[in-house]
Amino acid sequence: MKHIDEYRDGNLARSIAAVIAQEAATDRQYRFMEFCGGHTHAISRYGIEDLLPNNVQMVHGPGCPVCVLPIGRIDDAIRLAMRPEVILCTYADLMRVPASAGRTLLKARAAGADIRMVYSTLDAISIAEAEPGREVVFFAIGFETTTPPTARAIRLARRKNLANFSIFCNHVLTPPAIRAILDTPDLEGAGRVRVDGFVGPAHVSTVIGTVPYTGLAETYRKPVVVAGFEPLDMMQAILMLVRQINQGRHEVENQYIRAVTAQGNLIAQREMAEIFALRSSFEWRGLGELPLSALRLRDDYADLDAERRFLIETVPAADNPACECGEILRGIKKPAQCKLFGTLCSPDTPMGSCMVSPEGACAAHWSYGRFRDSAKAGAERALV
Amino acid sequence: MCLAIPIRVEALLADDMARVTLGGVSKSVSIALIENVRLGDYVLIHVGFALTRLDPDEAERTLALMHEAAVPGLPARA
Amino acid sequence: MRHGRIDLSHGAGGRATAQLIDEIFRPAFDNPYLDQANDQAAFDVPAGRMVMSTDAYVISPLFFPGGDIGSLAVHGTINDIAMSGGRPLHLAASYIIEEGFPLIELQRIANSMGRASRAASVAVITGDTKVVERGKGDGVFISTTGIGIVPPGIALSGDRARPGDRIILSGCIGDHGVAIMSLRNNLGFDTELLSDSAALHGLVAEMVHAAGTSLRLMRDPTRGGLAATLNEIAQQSGLGMVLEERAIPVRGEVAAACELLGLDPLTVANEGKLVAVVAPEEADHLLRVMQAHPLGREAALIGTIIADDQFFVQITTSFGGSRIVDWLAGEQLPRIC
Numbered sequence: 001m002k003h004i005d006e007y008r009d010g011n012l013a014r015s016i017a018a019v020i021a022q023e024a025a026t027d028r029q030y031r032f033m034e035f036c037g038g039h040t041h042a043i044s045r046y047g048i049e050d051l052l053p054n055n056v057q058m059v060h061g062p063g064c065p066v067c068v069l070p071i072g073r074i075d076d077a078i079r080l081a082m083r084p085e086v087i088l089c090t091y092a093d094l095m096r097v098p099a100s101a102g103r104t105l106l107k108a109r110a111a112g113a114d115i116r117m118v119y120s121t122l123d124a125i126s127i128a129e130a131e132p133g134r135e136v137v138f139f140a141i142g143f144e145t146t147t148p149p150t151a152r153a154i155r156l157a158r159r160k161n162l163a164n165f166s167i168f169c170n171h172v173l174t175p176p177a178i179r180a181i182l183d184t185p186d187l188e189g190a191g192r193v194r195v196d197g198f199v200g201p202a203h204v205s206t207v208i209g210t211v212p213y214t215g216l217a218e219t220y221r222k223p224v225v226v227a228g229f230e231p232l233d234m235m236q237a238i239l240m241l242v243r244q245i246n247q248g249r250h251e252v253e254n255q256y257i258r259a260v261t262a263q264g265n266l267i268a269q270r271e272m273a274e275i276f277a278l279r280s281s282f283e284w285r286g287l288g289e290l291p292l293s294a295l296r297l298r299d300d301y302a303d304l305d306a307e308r309r310f311l312i313e314t315v316p317a318a319d320n321p322a323c324e325c326g327e328i329l330r331g332i333k334k335p336a337q338c339k340l341f342g343t344l345c346s347p348d349t350p351m352g353s354c355m356v357s358p359e360g361a362c363a364a365h366w367s368y369g370r371f372r373d374s375a376k377a378g379a380e381r382a383l384v
Numbered sequence: 385m386c387l388a389i390p391i392r393v394e395a396l397l398a399d400d401m402a403r404v405t406l407g408g409v410s411k412s413v414s415i416a417l418i419e420n421v422r423l424g425d426y427v428l429i430h431v432g433f434a435l436t437r438l439d440p441d442e443a444e445r446t447l448a449l450m451h452e453a454a455v456p457g458l459p460a461r462a
Numbered sequence: 463m464r465h466g467r468i469d470l471s472h473g474a475g476g477r478a479t480a481q482l483i484d485e486i487f488r489p490a491f492d493n494p495y496l497d498q499a500n501d502q503a504a505f506d507v508p509a510g511r512m513v514m515s516t517d518a519y520v521i522s523p524l525f526f527p528g529g530d531i532g533s534l535a536v537h538g539t540i541n542d543i544a545m546s547g548g549r550p551l552h553l554a555a556s557y558i559i560e561e562g563f564p565l566i567e568l569q570r571i572a573n574s575m576g577r578a579s580r581a582a583s584v585a586v587i588t589g590d591t592k593v594v595e596r597g598k599g600d601g602v603f604i605s606t607t608g609i610g611i612v613p614p615g616i617a618l619s620g621d622r623a624r625p626g627d628r629i630i631l632s633g634c635i636g637d638h639g640v641a642i643m644s645l646r647n648n649l650g651f652d653t654e655l656l657s658d659s660a661a662l663h664g665l666v667a668e669m670v671h672a673a674g675t676s677l678r679l680m681r682d683p684t685r686g687g688l689a690a691t692l693n694e695i696a697q698q699s700g701l702g703m704v705l706e707e708r709a710i711p712v713r714g715e716v717a718a719a720c721e722l723l724g725l726d727p728l729t730v731a732n733e734g735k736l737v738a739v740v741a742p743e744e745a746d747h748l749l750r751v752m753q754a755h756p757l758g759r760e761a762a763l764i765g766t767i768i769a770d771d772q773f774f775v776q777i778t779t780s781f782g783g784s785r786i787v788d789w790l791a792g793e794q795l796p797r798i799c
Contacts, residue, residue: 001407001718003390003426004436006447010782015397015454037799040386047783066799091431092795119649119796120432122414133425142431145388146798148417149433195660206428206436228446229779231386258443259428259436268417268435295436347788368785371774387724387798397497407718410652431798432650 007230018236020338024242030056031194032241033331034177035048035065036358037199038229041313046181046231059195059331060204060361062177065141066093067353067360068284069161073170074099077139087125089368090139092117097356098196100317121153128165137306140167145203147171148268168306169296174204175212181330182220195331197241202256211263213252220248228256283316285353286325323352328361335362336373390438393423415456466565472592488573494585503587508611515542516607524601527641531604537661539608540582544663545680547618547670548607549611556590560599565748581663616670620698622678625736627767628745631737632752633760635688639730655715657669660734672751676744682736687710687729691737692775702770705777709764716726724797728787
């Protein structure tokens, strides 16, 4: 597959890894946070950490829209879907996420709710056209990559004069989340996050460009390298970050030049600006209420806004008090350090945001990496 | 997040849509969010939409940089 | 018949049922046992250890590129028997049909089932038909039971693997699952890929003949894909595995479809593949024997059994790192993230 396979070359990976090992100063630690869940998934799936020297570590960030979606919002979606007139359209990622009292969209469908997995918002529009007597609600989630497709659906609904279509909007923004990580107040001894630099998201950046990260890099004096999705992209980005740290720089660099420009996709940005407005505040699972971090439909589109159409009032629901996702999302703790990991909490029975999606730090570690915990434990036992 | 795949444009269709193909598998996707798409272009698709065109020259440059980076002893880029 | 549909009388056991059997099932399966028109089939059994297996087929859609529920049922149950190292002898098939189901489609399915069983030389010697009310069935469900004979000295079982044994895969993974998914409207992709649905007993006979007792076990990775099957074996044998990702054959189209949907080919269903665990000294010979057979052309050595008290299935990625192959709770769903 062109533009894919070339970036998965194992020999080249080992060569780049050798250079990283050579250039990483032995007298310090390098901790880089990959913000995007897709990068978290790639790191685990390809075993990238095996190729890095011990003093270069990856910290997994909160860029997983399924992970940060509050339980209360899934409860809302389930309640909507249980209404006999509603067809709830959703991306498949959400089907198994547990909401309150162990309810899921999958179980709601088994109980008779009309819930349909779709690949694209355009499918939801088609369903609305095909079923004029039903109310079609699209459960919209995602960062800036996924938001323009929702904007297009709203435009189409307007153009086609669809009276039976609406969006349940849960779109969130990337720069405010990065700021929240860097800005973690020192409450309850949570501590500041110890991250030296960021691997910036690949596809969010095709939409928003690299300019939005410059303020963050300057204010917090941390380098940001926007990286492509493939494992060699990540290796190259990590090398670029190591070099910035060594040279005392804190700039925004673009590794993903084949797909990302400084300005981003202006058409997509314009669509988002015309359809959506900023919410003053929004709850992020694991991170709490973040100001100016999420989108709602503009008043011009109130009739296409499911929250106003169905008078949705979200009831916040708390996670298990022993869940350490808040600290894991901020890079302060690792999955294996959470008491619930592997005991009460697993991909089959996720307790918190880091486990509910294959991209969450805990799910990725469970599915791909937990054998290293045993190896470490075994090695430690052997030393005793 | 944001699983997006680079894929080749095989045909332009009505209503801002295009037919794209990867490894023998074809799909129809929306190209409403990008402009000046030509046959043979590679685009990144996510949830049924093309988000950007892949720049083949920059792709070449990236691969060249990777190969250079892999040779120890070459000066680090400033 | 052309325009007719199944109604409740077809399952009532009276004239309509007899007519259904005479006009559709008996011609489709075409064998002397069925011609006797009894409720059961009596037959002589060769000496040896018998093996029996049963399965229900509830697939939707009923017709897919490369097969249908009828051929799938024959191949699936033959394969379950074959995984014991046994030679399949006979099949029994029970049809549960929904009221209103078109007779012409039933005939298509029965004929396909008949063709598959003749090609495999394993006849459907007895069967049953029931009809359920409209809305209480998904068109057609088929349940098949097979019996076979295991050659003396052969005792394959999931718990027989030993550290050092080699793992062989008979061919490309993921074809069936991707072929089925391409028919689901909301995933909307087109491919020329066909299901790999096939009867493996011929290949198995060659393998048993070549490797004898060095063959520890065989299993066919259906639902849940290779990931599920290997984890099952690891659990049963109380051992771990190390696989080589580069060695696992995957067709370009399957790889592409999995990229588009965010799926791992290791978890996608197969219907014409098997995994074999064999003693290391016999591995190369067995591989060559498999590659000489039409259903084993792309057979590959994909890994090794190791001692591991956590029973992990580890894989060395094509990239050079390591990870584990986990098995899923439910079906893997496509993802946007």
